[in-house]
Amino acid sequence: MDVPEADAEEIASDVLFTVSCKIHSFKCGGRAKLTTWIFEIAKNRAIDFHRKTRVEEVELDDNTSGGQNEESFACRNQTMLLWLDGELKHFSDHDRQLLLWRAREIEYATIAQWLGITEGAARTRHARAQARLLQASRTGVRKAGR
Amino acid sequence: MDEKQLNRLLSSAVKHGDIPIELNDSVVDSLLEHSLEEGADDTTERVRAKFEIQMQDAAIAHAGPLVTDQSLPFGRFLETVREKAGLTRIQVARRLGTTDSDLQRLERGDITPLAIEPRSFADILVLFHLTLVSAIPMIVASIRVSNSKRTYRPAARSHGGILREARSDDIERALDAFAKKMQKRSSTQVAVPPNVAAYISRVRNELQTSGRTDLLE
Numbered sequence: 001m002d003v004p005e006a007d008a009e010e011i012a013s014d015v016l017f018t019v020s021c022k023i024h025s026f027k028c029g030g031r032a033k034l035t036t037w038i039f040e041i042a043k044n045r046a047i048d049f050h051r052k053t054r055v056e057e058v059e060l061d062d063n064t065s066g067g068q069n070e071e072s073f074a075c076r077n078q079t080m081l082l083w084l085d086g087e088l089k090h091f092s093d094h095d096r097q098l099l100l101w102r103a104r105e106i107e108y109a110t111i112a113q114w115l116g117i118t119e120g121a122a123r124t125r126h127a128r129a130q131a132r133l134l135q136a137s138r139t140g141v142r143k144a145g146r
Numbered sequence: 147m148d149e150k151q152l153n154r155l156l157s158s159a160v161k162h163g164d165i166p167i168e169l170n171d172s173v174v175d176s177l178l179e180h181s182l183e184e185g186a187d188d189t190t191e192r193v194r195a196k197f198e199i200q201m202q203d204a205a206i207a208h209a210g211p212l213v214t215d216q217s218l219p220f221g222r223f224l225e226t227v228r229e230k231a232g233l234t235r236i237q238v239a240r241r242l243g244t245t246d247s248d249l250q251r252l253e254r255g256d257i258t259p260l261a262i263e264p265r266s267f268a269d270i271l272v273l274f275h276l277t278l279v280s281a282i283p284m285i286v287a288s289i290r291v292s293n294s295k296r297t298y299r300p301a302a303r304s305h306g307g308i309l310r311e312a313r314s315d316d317i318e319r320a321l322d323a324f325a326k327k328m329q330k331r332s333s334t335q336v337a338v339p340p341n342v343a344a345y346i347s348r349v350r351n352e353l354q355t356s357g358r359t360d361l362l363e
Contacts, residue, residue: 009189013196020201036174047163080155081164088165100167103156114173130149137147 003046011049015042087136095129102126202241203273205231210275219288220281222322225253227274241273242266254318258292259285260345267345268352268361277361278349285342291322 003011018041026037088096094115101111112122147155159165209230213223228238235246235253242249244266251257259267259281271281338346353361 005189009193009196012193013200016193016197017200017204021204033171033174035178036169036171039169039174039177043167043169044163047161050162081159084155084159085165093168097168099156100160100165103153104160104167105157110176114176116172130152134147134149134152137152 003049007049011042011045015045018045083137087133091129091132095125098122098126099129099133102130199241202231202233202237205233206273207275216280216283217287218284219255219291219322220259220284221253221255221288222319223284224249224270224274228253238273242269254315255288255292255322258288260289260341264345264348264352267349268356268358271349271353271361272356272358275361277363278346278353279363282338282342282346285345286338289339289342 015038019038022041026034028034032040088099091099094117097115098111101114102108108122108126109119112119115122117125156165160167206227209227212230213226215223218226224238228235235249239246239249248257252259252262262270270276271278350362353359
């Protein structure tokens with residue numbers, strides 16, 4: 001999840017601590033396996049970390065005029081996020097996951113395994129979904145901003 | 147927007163949790179099977195140490211409020227909280243950067259809090275989530291009990307011929323309780339002696355320097 005090693009250690013111990021505190025709330029035989037439950041906690045903790053560092057980045061940017069990188073600009077652009085969130089709802093579960101996992105640079109073969117499809121099918125579907133999303137972005141972002 | 151920008155937007159949205167990404171059993175199983183590298187031994191050890199510290203802090207935070215007797219000598223208070231938290235002397239001593247035998251001497255009242263460096267005393271307050279104000283009566287109680295025990299020890303020795311080293315912790319505790327009771331009889335209002343006030347002032351400075359002003363009141 002793109003967390004620096006020192007911070008990752010901090011997060012890992014936080015996750016263990018959260019797991020030990022909340023283990024009583026885990027339902028054995030419920031919706032997810034224990035490992036998935038723990039990964040969900042880890043994912044949320046990593047997201048918290050990125051959100052916190054994003055706030056710090058924005059504060060730094062505000063103090064230093066210019067030097068805004070595209071990512072922080074895109075992150076802060078609520079219009080684009082709203083458009084993206086709405087647009088992704090029009091995609092199938094598989095296509096949406098393909099787009100999101102690929103954006104995080106997960107290998108096609110790995111995603112294909114998760115989705116129960118071949119690697120070739122994953123590549124084709126991703127290319128189609130991406131083209132569709134790009135096409136939508138050319139008009140969609142402008143519309144959402146109005 | 148081009149392909150690169152779109153992927154950056156998607157990546158950032160996932161990274162910051164703006165677009166939720168689904169983790170199901172098959173994804174996690176696959177991650178566990180293929181994508182995760184075994185952490186280096188020293189990394190695992192550091193994570194384990196951090197986790198242990200978090201667990202100890204939580205245990206102390208839970209146990210502290212259970213000990214409400216503010217007339218306890220400081221050392222006995224630490225011992226009671228430590229035992230309720232289920233921690234060993236070695237664990238607490240390690241956190242405080244001291245030895246378990248020194249911690250034992252403090253807990254038993256063989257040394258009074260005034261014999262500790264103010265900085266180390268501030269560290270104890272931080273570890274035990276104790277405010278300086280609430281520690282004052284316990285410091286005073288430590289000194290008074292310690293003074294009283296000095297009188298009772300020769301008497302105990304002359305009656306039983308037992309050396310302090312041979313007395314068990316239970317007898318030492320009983321002696322503390324007795325000394326404390328005698329102090330209560332002789333004085334109901336506890337005044338803060340000037341040497342304690344001066345010490346408190348130095349501890350206050352330490353807490354301010356380390357940014358723990360929350361522990362002053």
